[in-house]
Amino acid sequence: MKIDRRGFLKIGGLGILGVAVKPVIDVVSKVKLAEASAKKRVLVEKRLAMVVNLKNCKEGCTDCINACHGVHNVPDIANPKDEIKWIWTESYEKAFPDQEHRFIGGGMKGSPAILLCNHCDNPSCVRVCPTKATFKREDGIVMMDYHRCIGCRFCMAACPYGSRSFNWRDPRPFIKKINPNFPTRTKGVVEKCNFCEERLAKGLIPACVESCKNKALAFGNVEEPNSEIRGILRSNYTIRRKPGLGTGPQIYYIV
Amino acid sequence: MFEKALIGSKKYWGLVIGLLAIMGVGAIFYLQQWNYGLGITGMSRDVSWGLYIAQFTFLVGVAASAVMVVLPYYLHNYKAFGRITILGEFVAVASVIMCLVFIIADLGQPTRALNIVLYPTPNSILFWDMIVLNGYLLLNILIGWNVLASERKSVPPPAWVKPLIYISIPWAVSIHTVTAFIYAGLPGRGFWLTAIMAPRFLASAFAGGPALLILLSLIIRRFTKFDPGKEAIQNLGKIVAYAMATNVFFILLEIFTVFYSQIPEHMHHFEYIFAGLEGHGKLVPWMWTSVSLAVLSLILLVNPITRRREGILALACVIVFVSLWIEKGFALVVTGFIPSPLGRVFEYSPTIPEILITLGVWAMGFLILVVLYKIAVTVKEEIEA
Numbered sequence: 001m002k003i004d005r006r007g008f009l010k011i012g013g014l015g016i017l018g019v020a021v022k023p024v025i026d027v028v029s030k031v032k033l034a035e036a037s038a039k040k041r042v043l044v045e046k047r048l049a050m051v052v053n054l055k056n057c058k059e060g061c062t063d064c065i066n067a068c069h070g071v072h073n074v075p076d077i078a079n080p081k082d083e084i085k086w087i088w089t090e091s092y093e094k095a096f097p098d099q100e101h102r103f104i105g106g107g108m109k110g111s112p113a114i115l116l117c118n119h120c121d122n123p124s125c126v127r128v129c130p131t132k133a134t135f136k137r138e139d140g141i142v143m144m145d146y147h148r149c150i151g152c153r154f155c156m157a158a159c160p161y162g163s164r165s166f167n168w169r170d171p172r173p174f175i176k177k178i179n180p181n182f183p184t185r186t187k188g189v190v191e192k193c194n195f196c197e198e199r200l201a202k203g204l205i206p207a208c209v210e211s212c213k214n215k216a217l218a219f220g221n222v223e224e225p226n227s228e229i230r231g232i233l234r235s236n237y238t239i240r241r242k243p244g245l246g247t248g249p250q251i252y253y254i255v
Numbered sequence: 256m257f258e259k260a261l262i263g264s265k266k267y268w269g270l271v272i273g274l275l276a277i278m279g280v281g282a283i284f285y286l287q288q289w290n291y292g293l294g295i296t297g298m299s300r301d302v303s304w305g306l307y308i309a310q311f312t313f314l315v316g317v318a319a320s321a322v323m324v325v326l327p328y329y330l331h332n333y334k335a336f337g338r339i340t341i342l343g344e345f346v347a348v349a350s351v352i353m354c355l356v357f358i359i360a361d362l363g364q365p366t367r368a369l370n371i372v373l374y375p376t377p378n379s380i381l382f383w384d385m386i387v388l389n390g391y392l393l394l395n396i397l398i399g400w401n402v403l404a405s406e407r408k409s410v411p412p413p414a415w416v417k418p419l420i421y422i423s424i425p426w427a428v429s430i431h432t433v434t435a436f437i438y439a440g441l442p443g444r445g446f447w448l449t450a451i452m453a454p455r456f457l458a459s460a461f462a463g464g465p466a467l468l469i470l471l472s473l474i475i476r477r478f479t480k481f482d483p484g485k486e487a488i489q490n491l492g493k494i495v496a497y498a499m500a501t502n503v504f505f506i507l508l509e510i511f512t513v514f515y516s517q518i519p520e521h522m523h524h525f526e527y528i529f530a531g532l533e534g535h536g537k538l539v540p541w542m543w544t545s546v547s548l549a550v551l552s553l554i555l556l557v558n559p560i561t562r563r564r565e566g567i568l569a570l571a572c573v574i575v576f577v578s579l580w581i582e583k584g585f586a587l588v589v590t591g592f593i594p595s596p597l598g599r600v601f602e603y604s605p606t607i608p609e610i611l612i613t614l615g616v617w618a619m620g621f622l623i624l625v626v627l628y629k630i631a632v633t634v635k636e637e638i639e640a
Contacts, residue, residue: 081299130381131370151363156303160443168294187292188363245442
């Protein structure tokens with residue numbers, strides 16, 4: 001068989017195309033299997049969640065924010081355009097726009113609400129991520145892989161709570177004191193609260209919960225009926241942010 | 256055939272060098288972005304997509320519009336469009352390449368772009384967009400190049416091209432539908448959460464793309480010996496008229512639902528672009544310009560007396576293109592983020608480096624288009640001579 005240069009290039013090109021298409025076909029062929037196994041109801045023995053008691057949260061106190069941002073090397077960029085925050089305060093009306101009305105009483109009007117990632121049961125950020133750089137663990141923590149994130153920011157558009165920050169520039173010069181036990185991030189990736197998974201792995205509670213002197217924060221496994229957090233949820237009326245969106249947020253607020 | 260692009264007049268080389276120069280400027284500023292990060296753009300924690308993603312969205316529409324000449328020619332044997340299908344296909348090639356480059360320019364970690372292929376994630380719309388855009392690019396390169404090569408030898412195109420052409424027709428619809436799904440499936444973004452997003456995208460695409468094609472055809476007729484044909488241009492004009500009318504109708508449907516239902520999360524965004532919100536209204540003059548131009552273009556396009564005069568048709572096409580660019584190539588993406596899910600109005604305007612990088616990508620797209628058109632037109636001139 002005679003192959004001229006043109007023919008050779010054509011065959012070579014097709015070969016390269018085949019290599020590029022293969023992983024895509026692989027995945028599509030796996031979809032059905034994955035769907036089938038997801039439908040089986042798996043007994044969830046762990047579901048981590050948090051309760052924020054806004055009645056106990058003191059205006060002007062930033063202990064939880066300082067603790068979290070300190071241990072996670074969150075840069076302090078004052079400029080609102082580039083700022084990065086894992087846990088922060090917002091007025092009650094902004095945090096719960098569905099509950100806003102003229103006569104908000106009980107001292108809630110304009111009072112600060114602690115906001116962080118809701119570690120949703122049905123997280124829209126995980127649904128849209130094109131590389132699985134953000135994913136949900138079996139215990140419910142929505143995690144980030146800073147080394148896989150391509151910085152497309154689809155997750156930021158998908159998050160209805162504004163919980164995600166992007167490193168618009170190198171964050172390291174803005175970290176006052178680097179904690180060597182936790183990675184710093186690079187420019188061009190998204191980050192957010194990780195429910196202190198690195199502390200949980202060592203048997204510690206989240207830094208924000210530990211730092212709160214007023215007992216405004218509680219953390220635990222809501223699948224465990226005798227846990228402290230279940231006791232709090234039983235004895236208090238709690239609300240969640242934008243429950244109508246079906247994301248299943250796991251931060252419960254006592255107002 | 257590629258050698259045709261290497262022999263040209265002084266004007267041709269002037270254009271090529273001019274575009275290369277703009278690309279060079281864009282590249283220098285891209286290096287700055289590479290070093291500093293996306294912080295050199297106007298994007299922020301609240302408005303996390305801006306000019307780049309808006310250009311990508313707009314250009315997907317321009318790319319999809321090739322189907323408006325391919326479909327009548329291949330499915331209905333409408334001969335007048337046979338002369339310009341290649342022009343439509345090459346516009347698609349240049350636009351899709353621009354789309355892909357704009358996505359790369361928008362990535363925080365561009366060196367990791369291949370993670371989309373290495374860790375394929377079918378639940379992400381971006382994964383499917385990657386597939387449909389690259390597929391559409393490949394289809395149009397294969398179809399355009401082979402049909403032109405056969406035309407040059409005065410033989411019918413190889414048999415395997417026909418099925419590809421038929422596939423390319425629904426594929427064109429898919430690229431814009433999937434792109435609309437990027438926006439239309441997000442909870443908590445009231446501006447985008449509407450089922451009419453994909454139809455709106457298609458209507459605006461079938462207006463903006465053919466409008467550009469008319470302008471390009473008129474330019475080609477003026478500067479080369481190849482005439483795309485009066486009939487083809489006139490019928491493209493009708494397509495632009497229908498599509499633009501449909502687009503405006505769809506937007507009015509959206510406005511009815513939003514303002515009659517009075518749901519604040521949906522309404523605030525429209526208030527922001529048309530009236531301003533909490534004292535912020537940077538986009539208001541732009542949006543009213545877009546609306547006025549849309550109305551003016553409809554007057555000129557729907558009326559047969561004005562549409563039949565080529566000078567006025569060309570003007571109407573420029574108006575359509577500018578109106579749609581403001582609406583889709585800027586406002587649609589940015590307004591989805593304003594106000595933010597926390598109700599904060601944080602405005603966005605692109606920075607100078609961001610604008611220059613954007614111009615650089617456009618120049619690259621036009622360079623590809625100029626080179627491809629040079630080849631196509633030279634071949635067509637030779638056939639007719």
